[in-house]
């Protein structure tokens with residue numbers, strides 16, 4: 001798409017720097033306070049029997065938490081991804097990698113993942129590519145990305161607002177559904193579709209599931225605001241920068257997406273992410289029928305510091321989720337699908 005190597009490096013580095021700046025965290029209520037879990041004063045089982053084990057994409061994991069797609073293919077990404085990868089492996093979490101766009105044009109870019117895989121061989125990874133890359137490359141080229149990674153699935157991210165505020169001169173999503181459908185037909189691994197923080201509505205989710213998409217990760221608003229983040233990369237007198245404030249509450253929250261998909265969650269793999277900031281948020285997502293919960297910004301914050309800190313953050317998410325499950329009387333993640341343990345509030 002005509003971006004130079006230096007532009008790419010600078011953009012990816014800016015993304016990390018700005019994602020860690022509180023000003024790019026959404027100002028809207030992420031919707032988690034709208035949901036409360038029923039406190040169960042007498043959970044009649046042993047806390048040590050609470051199990052976070054789940055099966056995702058046909059593989060066993062020790063937690064429904066996963067590392068949401070973040071970064072790849074630039075100078076600083078190896079260290080960050082190694083911290084994420086080692087911690088995900090120790091925690092037995094699934095890890096989704098950041099956009100593999102660079103690998104489509106630079107075969108050496110895949111070396112990063114080869115090195116990480118050799119250091120952390122048991123890690124389970126999900127590939128990632130943007131919808132515009134899917135539209136501008138052959139399906140075979142995109143599938144090759146999953147082979148390079150040994151991935152167990154392939155995320156396609158949908159990001160209209162982000163692409164526009166990136167000042168991309170060519171934002172043409174025409175034919176996107178067909179491209180996803182043809183990818184689903186040809187991909188040897190399950191295809192997953194996600195947003196990057198503005199949510200996926202129920203109607204689109206239905207179409208995606210109908211065409212065989214395995215997972216819809218709603219990635220709602222309330223967490224990292226990719227409109228704000230991209231606008232901050234533009235000059236202060238630019239049209240984009242001056243327009244961006246109007247989009248401060250754009251999109252659907254993770255909770256609103258899950259609430260609207262209540263008739264789908266039992267039959268389909270709806271995953272949750274976007275603004276998940278602790279294990280109680282995660283418990284609310286699971287209570288609303290999500291099968292897995294993704295975390296991005298809090299893990300990036302930890303991974304730029306150290307592997308130890310990344311692991312601690314993951315352990316805290318898991319511990320908080322376990323406590324929330326015990327205090328709601330839920331022993332296993334799958335029990336959330338059959339036990340109604342939440343109620344709505346007016347917050």
Ligand SMILES: Cc1cc2nc3c(=O)[nH]c(=O)nc-3n(C[C@H](O)[C@H](O)[C@H](O)COP(=O)(O)O)c2cc1C
Pocket residue numbers: 015016019068069070071097098099128155156157194195196197219222223224273274275276294295296297298300
């Ligand atoms: C530094 C950073 C880089 C990201 N890069 C990607 C990406 O390459 N592909 C993608 O699908 N999502 C990407 N995301 C979006 C996240 O996967 C997630 O959908 C979004 O940030 C909302 O989650 P959060 O509120 O926990 O940050 C990125 C997020 C962060 C923080």
